[in-house]
Structures are given as structure tokens and as C-alpha cells.
Amino acid sequence: MAVLENLHPPTLFFTTIVVMATAAGIMTYVGLSQRTYRGFWWWVWAQWLNLAGAVCTLYRYDHPAMFALSVLLALQWPITMLGGLRRFYVRSELPVPPWGDQVVLIAGFLWWLMVWSHAPDDAGGRVASFTMSSIAGYAYASWMVWSIREWRESTHLKAFLLFMVLGVAVQVPRLIEGIQLWGVQVTAPNTFVQQPFLSLTLTVAVIFAVYMGLLLTYERTEQDLRESQRQLRLMVDFDMLTQLPNRRHFQDMAQQTVRLSPPGACALMVFDIDGFKHLNEVHGHAAGDTALRLVSSVARAMLRGRDLVGRLGGDQFIALLPDTNPQDALHVATRMARLIDEKQRERDSAREPIGLSVGIVQVQESETMDHAIHRATEAVAEAKRQGAHRAVLASVDAQGTPGVISVQAFKPTRS
The missing domain is CATH 3.30.70.270 (Reverse transcriptase/Diguanylate cyclase domain)
Structure with a gap:
């Protein structure tokens, strides 16, 4: 962690934005040039909205509304990715209907907004409330992914579930730190809010999301190809009328x-x-x-x-x-x-x-x-x-x- 603290936060944050823009562009290009399935464009929008949230963060001090918007766009990522999975695995019945996803997102954002409105200068409270809402979103998405019946047969979906669970785990130390500093005057709030570790984690998350989105798409394509080959063999070897x-x-x-x-x-x-x-x-x-x-x-x-x-x-x-x-x-x-x-x-x-x-x-x-x-x-x-x-x-x-x-x-x- 000491090595990470020596990194230049603005440079690292700019690098993160470049990576996010590249990832969103790759997803868009694949969606426009290749065969995709229902839910893929939700994953594309998740990347673009994540990028927009990072850009809004640059103007958080000049325009307070941008600060709130950046939080909302950051919290949407696991929920929007889950929305894509709902449509990608449309035959799986999840325990919570789609409107439940929006309830989790809005409730988390309102919780952060209430804390921020009550004490705008309380950096610890902002970080703790945001991390609570983010952990809730990742945990909820993990539960929904675990409820998709195909995850037991799909290696890629298992990896995605593991990623969501890790998304909860890596935020726990930040949550603990935010709770400890809740209401305490922070001498360097900018450093506290924009930790280099968080930027690196976000970069890895974005790259992984693109990778998994493409893998799930190609896995479905491979499954469809195998099914087509099976049907072709059936048509070649069997009489369709009498079976x-x-x-x-x-x-x-x-x-x-x-x-x-x-x-x-x-x-x-x-x-x-x-x-x-x-x-x-x-x-x-x-x-x-x-x-x-x-x-x-x-x-x-x-x-x-x-x-x-x-x-x-x-x-x-x-x-x-x-x-x-x-x-x-x-x-x-x-x-x-x-x-x-x-x-x-x-x-x-x-x-x-x-x-x-x-x-x-x-x-x-x-x-x-x-x-x-x-x-x-x-x-x-x-x-x-x-x-x-x-x-x-x-x-x-x-x-x-x-x-x-x-x-x-x-x-x-x-x-």
C-alpha cells in the first residue's frame, strides 16, 4: 500500500478515465460489428455511464450537482450490469423482479445524498455512506447472479459472480476507514476521497467487465453453434415427419x-x-x-x-x-x-x-x-x-x- 500512496493521484485518475473510455469504445464497436444478444447493450451503457461518472468527478467542486451525479453514476454499475444479465439469461426466474434493482440503486443514492446534505464537509461520512451503498449494490447483484441457474454450468458466469463478491470484499476496509472518520475533521479530504488503491481497483474492474461481457457473448454464440450443428445432424440423419x-x-x-x-x-x-x-x-x-x-x-x-x-x-x-x-x-x-x-x-x-x-x-x-x-x-x-x-x-x-x-x-x- 505504501507504493500506491506514492503514486500521483491526478495522473492515476486520468489513466483510469482513459482505460474506461477505451473499454466503453471496445464494447460499442463489438456491439455494432458483431452478433450480440439481449442484454449486451446494457453492459455497454454500464461502461459509458461509469465513464460519465468519472468525468463528473472532475467538476465536483465547481458544480455540486456534478458531485451527486458522479455518485449516482458510480453506484449504477453493478445494477446496470445485472440488468443486462437479466435479459441475457431471460429464461431464469430471479427472486426479485427488475424493479427491485432500481429500488436498491435509488435507496443507496438517497442514503448517500441524505448524509451529504446533512454534513457536506464530513468526508468520512460521505465515504462511509457511499461505500455502504456500493457494497449493497454489489452484494445484491451477487445474490441475483447466484440465482441464475446457468451459473453452475458457465465458467464465465462463475467468474463474474466471484468478481461481484470480491467487489464487496475490497470495499470493506474503505468502509471501516470511513466509519472511523465519520464526523472527524480530515486534514486532506481530497487524498482520502481519491485513494490510488480505489482508482486501480476501478481500472481492473472496468477491464474485467469488458472481458467478461465478451466472454459471455462468445460462450452463447458457441452454445448456439453447437445446437445448430446438433439440429443439422438431426436433419441429415432423421426423417422429420416420422422421426x-x-x-x-x-x-x-x-x-x-x-x-x-x-x-x-x-x-x-x-x-x-x-x-x-x-x-x-x-x-x-x-x-x-x-x-x-x-x-x-x-x-x-x-x-x-x-x-x-x-x-x-x-x-x-x-x-x-x-x-x-x-x-x-x-x-x-x-x-x-x-x-x-x-x-x-x-x-x-x-x-x-x-x-x-x-x-x-x-x-x-x-x-x-x-x-x-x-x-x-x-x-x-x-x-x-x-x-x-x-x-x-x-x-x-x-x-x-x-x-x-x-x-x-x-x-x-x-x-
């Missing part, structure tokens, strides 16, 4: 599942909606979308957690059933068709029932997924040739020639 994996994503997962399963232990099932084009033409595309969602929801409900289901495109779906033989897959297809019919009857008994044509194959050892899908699709075409509303279980002989093992006809409960 099922699309053909490419299904094939990637299916190939991995087949590799991890014993040879020839996976059944592949391709199924589509009979009369889907007629359904769209007669009842509209909304009815077609409803049918697609119905089939996809039933497929998800029927299959096991380790089974895979996806949408190939149009009205055609696909499912991979690990550790399942073709006959069991045929039973799954039968139950699926029955459940779809029951669900549709519950929703719209007047409309013609939705039928399925299903092709089932056993994935052969060393067979590519594309070839297995092609064989299952050919089985679907055979089911339609035999009258639709059927499941065809297909196989290949030793020479690789496809053949039909069995055909299971679905009988809807309505005609």
Missing part, C-alpha cells in the same frame, strides 16, 4: 449391427403402405402424413430396443431385427399390421383401412446391406403382385436365385 432414421443413417447403423451379430442372425423387413397414392389423392396429403406417422409409431412400439427401424423414402419403411429368424419376423409383421388396423379404427372408423405389404429376408453372411435391401424390396413387390395386404418371406438358393418361402395374408378387421 425415424433416413435410409443413409439406417444403413450405417444396420451395417454395424450386422457386423456385431453372428452370421445370418439378422432378419431384414421392408414394408410399405398399400394404396398410399390413392389415399393422398382422395383424402389429401395431410391424411397421407397421418398414415406415415401412424405406421412409424406402431413400428417403434412393436420392435425391441435393439431393433432398428427407418424410413427408406415415400411410404416405404425398413426394419432390422438382430437375433431373429425369418418366421419370427413374419409374426412381427402380422402383429404390426393388426395393430395398425386397430389404431386406425380408433381414430377414423369411416376411412378405408391402411394395409401393409411386407418383404422379409434373412441377411446372408458377407452380404452387403444394399443387396439385402434389394432382395427385401423385391419381396414387397411380390406381395403386391399376390394381392397386397401380405407379407412375403423370401430366400435365395445356393446359386443366389431369389425365391419365395411363404406368404402370409393380412386380414384387416374392416373391409
Whole structure:
């Protein structure tokens, strides 16, 4: 502290003003040139108002109103920064509404104003009352920041909270000194009021505020970017209407599942909606979308957690059933068709029932997924040739020639 006392206070105070002006200018430039979020401009105004308060201090003896204004502008800083945080984290419900911030600020200023008006020459009283109000503002802002739920996940918000708490701690010695000198004649009030330590603390605070404001903004930008990437991956890998994996994503997962399963232990099932084009033409595309969602929801409900289901495109779906033989897959297809019919009857008994044509194959050892899908699709075409509303279980002989093992006809409960 002895080293600080040897510093030239006017020079140090001028340096502080330059730093504050630079910080406010940087924040303004970022706000005008970069993408920002709600609350950022509150942080910018906090810096400019802080700078204005420091400039007003230069004229405190020539114009007493400037003295009072400088105090008000100095007290506003934690409250204005808090106002920006309220808007930046708008989804967090704080224990005190926004008007409570202004109450804290105005009450602190009125407390200082009352002490100053009662004893204008009491430097100790002025310093003590101002420090009390400043500590109250920082402590209140710390409480509000602690109430923001995101602070537990955000390193930068934790640092901001720590800064607010330190803002309370560093002012305690000044408060004690002011209380001790309250009502006592101070021989050098200018030195007492403008302590070099306070100027250095203010400089550090301003720089830290700019740094944290930019970090919080970039942290939000990074979060938004990660969320955008997640949504893009979802759009690339999944069909938005049915929420099922699309053909490419299904094939990637299916190939991995087949590799991890014993040879020839996976059944592949391709199924589509009979009369889907007629359904769209007669009842509209909304009815077609409803049918697609119905089939996809039933497929998800029927299959096991380790089974895979996806949408190939149009009205055609696909499912991979690990550790399942073709006959069991045929039973799954039968139950699926029955459940779809029951669900549709519950929703719209007047409309013609939705039928399925299903092709089932056993994935052969060393067979590519594309070839297995092609064989299952050919089985679907055979089911339609035999009258639709059927499941065809297909196989290949030793020479690789496809053949039909069995055909299971679905009988809807309505005609």
C-alpha cells in the first residue's frame, strides 16, 4: 500500500478515465460489428455511464450537482450490469423482479445524498455512506447472479459472480476507514476521497467487465453453434415427419449391427403402405402424413430396443431385427399390421383401412446391406403382385436365385 500512496493521484485518475473510455469504445464497436444478444447493450451503457461518472468527478467542486451525479453514476454499475444479465439469461426466474434493482440503486443514492446534505464537509461520512451503498449494490447483484441457474454450468458466469463478491470484499476496509472518520475533521479530504488503491481497483474492474461481457457473448454464440450443428445432424440423419432414421443413417447403423451379430442372425423387413397414392389423392396429403406417422409409431412400439427401424423414402419403411429368424419376423409383421388396423379404427372408423405389404429376408453372411435391401424390396413387390395386404418371406438358393418361402395374408378387421 505504501507504493500506491506514492503514486500521483491526478495522473492515476486520468489513466483510469482513459482505460474506461477505451473499454466503453471496445464494447460499442463489438456491439455494432458483431452478433450480440439481449442484454449486451446494457453492459455497454454500464461502461459509458461509469465513464460519465468519472468525468463528473472532475467538476465536483465547481458544480455540486456534478458531485451527486458522479455518485449516482458510480453506484449504477453493478445494477446496470445485472440488468443486462437479466435479459441475457431471460429464461431464469430471479427472486426479485427488475424493479427491485432500481429500488436498491435509488435507496443507496438517497442514503448517500441524505448524509451529504446533512454534513457536506464530513468526508468520512460521505465515504462511509457511499461505500455502504456500493457494497449493497454489489452484494445484491451477487445474490441475483447466484440465482441464475446457468451459473453452475458457465465458467464465465462463475467468474463474474466471484468478481461481484470480491467487489464487496475490497470495499470493506474503505468502509471501516470511513466509519472511523465519520464526523472527524480530515486534514486532506481530497487524498482520502481519491485513494490510488480505489482508482486501480476501478481500472481492473472496468477491464474485467469488458472481458467478461465478451466472454459471455462468445460462450452463447458457441452454445448456439453447437445446437445448430446438433439440429443439422438431426436433419441429415432423421426423417422429420416420422422421426425415424433416413435410409443413409439406417444403413450405417444396420451395417454395424450386422457386423456385431453372428452370421445370418439378422432378419431384414421392408414394408410399405398399400394404396398410399390413392389415399393422398382422395383424402389429401395431410391424411397421407397421418398414415406415415401412424405406421412409424406402431413400428417403434412393436420392435425391441435393439431393433432398428427407418424410413427408406415415400411410404416405404425398413426394419432390422438382430437375433431373429425369418418366421419370427413374419409374426412381427402380422402383429404390426393388426395393430395398425386397430389404431386406425380408433381414430377414423369411416376411412378405408391402411394395409401393409411386407418383404422379409434373412441377411446372408458377407452380404452387403444394399443387396439385402434389394432382395427385401423385391419381396414387397411380390406381395403386391399376390394381392397386397401380405407379407412375403423370401430366400435365395445356393446359386443366389431369389425365391419365395411363404406368404402370409393380412386380414384387416374392416373391409
